[in-house]
Amino acid sequence: MGLTSSRQKERKTERQPSGNLDDRIKLDVQDVGKTFTLHNRDGVQVTGFSGVSFSVNMGELLALTGPSGSGKSSVLKTIYRTYLTNYGSIVFHRADGSVIDLASCTESRVLKLRKREIGFVTQFLKILPRITALQAVAAPLIELGEEAQPALYRAAELLNLLGIREELFHISPLTFSGGEKQRVNIARGVIAPKELILLDEPTASLDEVSSDRVLDLLVDLKNKGIAMVGIFHDKGKIKRVADREYSITRDDGANQSPSFQEAA
Amino acid sequence: MLLEVRDVSKIYGTSCGQCLELTGVEQDRAICPRCGSVVAINSISLFAQKNEILGIVGESGSGKSTLLQLIYQDQVASSGQIFFNKLTDENGQPLNILKAPPATVSRLRSREMSMIYQNPQLGLNFLFSAGGNIAEKIIGAGERRYEQIRNRGLDFVDRIEMETSRIDDYPEEFSGGQQQRIQIAKALSSSPQLLLLDEPTTGLDVSVQARILDLIKELQQEMGFSMIIVSHDLGVINHLTDITVVMKHGTLVEYGLTDQILEDPQHPYTQLLVSSIL
Numbered sequence: 001m002g003l004t005s006s007r008q009k010e011r012k013t014e015r016q017p018s019g020n021l022d023d024r025i026k027l028d029v030q031d032v033g034k035t036f037t038l039h040n041r042d043g044v045q046v047t048g049f050s051g052v053s054f055s056v057n058m059g060e061l062l063a064l065t066g067p068s069g070s071g072k073s074s075v076l077k078t079i080y081r082t083y084l085t086n087y088g089s090i091v092f093h094r095a096d097g098s099v100i101d102l103a104s105c106t107e108s109r110v111l112k113l114r115k116r117e118i119g120f121v122t123q124f125l126k127i128l129p130r131i132t133a134l135q136a137v138a139a140p141l142i143e144l145g146e147e148a149q150p151a152l153y154r155a156a157e158l159l160n161l162l163g164i165r166e167e168l169f170h171i172s173p174l175t176f177s178g179g180e181k182q183r184v185n186i187a188r189g190v191i192a193p194k195e196l197i198l199l200d201e202p203t204a205s206l207d208e209v210s211s212d213r214v215l216d217l218l219v220d221l222k223n224k225g226i227a228m229v230g231i232f233h234d235k236g237k238i239k240r241v242a243d244r245e246y247s248i249t250r251d252d253g254a255n256q257s258p259s260f261q262e263a264a
Numbered sequence: 265m266l267l268e269v270r271d272v273s274k275i276y277g278t279s280c281g282q283c284l285e286l287t288g289v290e291q292d293r294a295i296c297p298r299c300g301s302v303v304a305i306n307s308i309s310l311f312a313q314k315n316e317i318l319g320i321v322g323e324s325g326s327g328k329s330t331l332l333q334l335i336y337q338d339q340v341a342s343s344g345q346i347f348f349n350k351l352t353d354e355n356g357q358p359l360n361i362l363k364a365p366p367a368t369v370s371r372l373r374s375r376e377m378s379m380i381y382q383n384p385q386l387g388l389n390f391l392f393s394a395g396g397n398i399a400e401k402i403i404g405a406g407e408r409r410y411e412q413i414r415n416r417g418l419d420f421v422d423r424i425e426m427e428t429s430r431i432d433d434y435p436e437e438f439s440g441g442q443q444q445r446i447q448i449a450k451a452l453s454s455s456p457q458l459l460l461l462d463e464p465t466t467g468l469d470v471s472v473q474a475r476i477l478d479l480i481k482e483l484q485q486e487m488g489f490s491m492i493i494v495s496h497d498l499g500v501i502n503h504l505t506d507i508t509v510v511m512k513h514g515t516l517v518e519y520g521l522t523d524q525i526l527e528d529p530q531h532p533y534t535q536l537l538v539s540s541i542l
Binding site for chain 1: 313316474478481485503506507519520521523524527528530531532535536539
């Protein structure tokens with residue numbers, strides 16, 4: 001980890017005298033790398049990313065930046081365990097103080113964490129085709145034990161806030177436009193916010209107004225103490241929501257040194 | 265831990281003793297070259313936790329259904345151990361159900377586990393009405409009072425979104441999709457902890473298939489049982505399961521989170537399988 005980041009963290013602890021660094025940290029990614037081996041293409045190896053290290057504290061949003069193809073989405077998928085890790089550790093700090101290495105723990109453990117503690121807002125909406133927008137958004141809340149009626153009500157509120165027209169509430173979101181789908185996805189991701197949320201370009205296909213509302217939601221989440229790692233491209237947005245930026249660069253093996261900087 | 269399968273094998277034929285080493289995915293065969301025995305299941309170990317949904321995929325002949333049948337005790341494994349939930353022997357040690365007394369196995373099959381077969385002829389008794397089939401399972405689970413059995417039967421017919429007035433009709437009077445629904449009602453009427461499904465929607469037209477999958481998913485969320493579902497359809501696996509097990513030539517090729525198996529498959533065979541999705 002670079003000098004900048006540790007200095008940054010020290011300052012952070014000064015600002016938060018209530019807790020020391022160790023009990024505010026949520027995710028600690030240490031020297032993680034991912035290579036794909038394509039067995040059906042003569043075993044050719046494709047590097048996803050290498051030597052990635054960063055950490056995120058509670059109530060903090062870390063922006064992942066870098067040119068397309070640099071492996072930003074792969075980093076998020078690796079944290080979520082959709083991709084397996086070749087080396088390095090991804091340590092998740094639970095609310096009870098225990099720690100789990102997401103790169104090596106059992107699948108059952110990951111499933112439990114995904115239910116309550118680690119969320120992923122992807123660019124693509126993955127739901128069953130026969131579920132309405134309201135049901136899709138309310139589902140994570142109902143899964144936590146909330147009654148259906150209040151959960152649907154809260155879902156409607158969120159969709160409203162994100163500018164989804166009411167006439168679409170009872171239609172499958174799979175029929176929606178790209179931007180609408182994305183907002184449904186975000187609503188699903190924040191309705192029962194998990195302690196750590198991974199965001200893959202949460203505002204990519206949104207207009208100014210919707211994008212503003214999403215950014216406001218993210219700031220709210222930070223104030224609730226939720227830690228986030230998000231992929232953003234727009235400098236202005238990064239400035240508005242991110243506490244720090246971690247940029248992934250790819251110079252094909254030779255002297256790859258991801259850089260850490262404070263969001264200006 | 266709800267279910268643990270430890271080093272289980274199933275060999276058809278008289279084994280020469282080396283069948284397990286001479287077959288499997290690395291050897292690229294399931295028939296022992298030395299003695300000609302068929303190795304349907306080769307040293308498989310896996311486990312399922314409460315509330316988890318496991319999928320088993322693989323080509324036909326890879327041993328998927330046999331594995332389910334070994335778990336459900338429809339067939340007897342040649343070797344290995346299977347443990348279920350907190351089942352223990354008289355000394356308090358975990359009980360290997362492959363060595364359990366018949367009464368225990370029968371109780372396990374009627375109360376703790378249920379199986380839904382691809383072919384309704386296997387899962388339903390065609391000489392009994394739909395209600396009779398469901399009642400058989402409820403009685404097996406220990407209920408003896410007629411009123412309770414009848415009401416529970418009606419409740420489950422309703423839950424599978426079927427007219428309750430049809431409860432006294434016979435299986436042959438229903439369509440294939442409806443027969444699968446009756447199998448689901450029967451299987452779940454004992455409130456099992458583990459539901460085994462062998463290609464439950466194969467052969468049904470797509471709209472019926474979708475509705476049955478939705479129904480299974482809904483009931484799983486409502487009742488909270490674990491499932492192991494065998495399917496060669498990766499779409500079904502993707503929508504329904506948390507964890508996927510890939511099999512070939514009776515061997516377990518890969519075990520992982522379903523999204524990992526589909527997006528970052530490790531084994532050459534899994535990569536081939538995933539790249540074959542249309």
